[in-house]
Amino acid sequence: MMLKWASKINKGDSEAAHYHKIATEYTVITKGKVKMNGKIYEKDDIIVIEPNEVTDFLALEDTTTVVVKIPGANNDKYLVE
Numbered sequence: 857m858m859l860k861w862a863s864k865i866n867k868g869d870s871e872a873a874h875y876h877k878i879a880t881e882y883t884v885i886t887k888g889k890v891k892m893n894g895k896i897y898e899k900d901d902i903i904v905i906e907p908n909e910v911t912d913f914l915a916l917e918d919t920t921t922v923v924v925k926i927p928g929a930n931n932d933k934y935l936v937e
Contacts, residue, residue, distance in 0.1 A: 862886075862922045871913040873936040879925040881905040888919025910936055 865888070883892075883903040890897050891914045897903055905911045925932075 862920065865890075865915045865919045865921065867915050867918050869915045873910050873912040874933050875908055875910045875936065876905070876925070876929070876932045877907055877934065878929040878932045879927060880907060881911075882924045882926070884922045886920045886922055888915065888917040890915050890919055890921075 867888075881904070883905070885897050885899055885901045885903075887899055889899075892903060892911055896916070
């Protein structure tokens with residue numbers, strides 16, 4: 857099973873540091889610019905986050921992403937304390 861979605865994200869939107877225990881997450885930046893884990897990613901970049909790898913997110917510009925999680929595990933997001 858695979859979960860996928862496209863998201864339009866406004867400049868300044870963010871997600872706190874978190875990780876997934878089961879899924880590998882593939883994020884494709886189709887428009888805009890983001891900062892994840894201290895690195896800048898832009899249009900056409902692909903970010904792979906493995907299970908138990910911590911990530912955060914900040915939109916530096918209005919951004920569109922496509923995210924695929926394999927396997928598509930619901931309730932598999934854990935915030936870092």
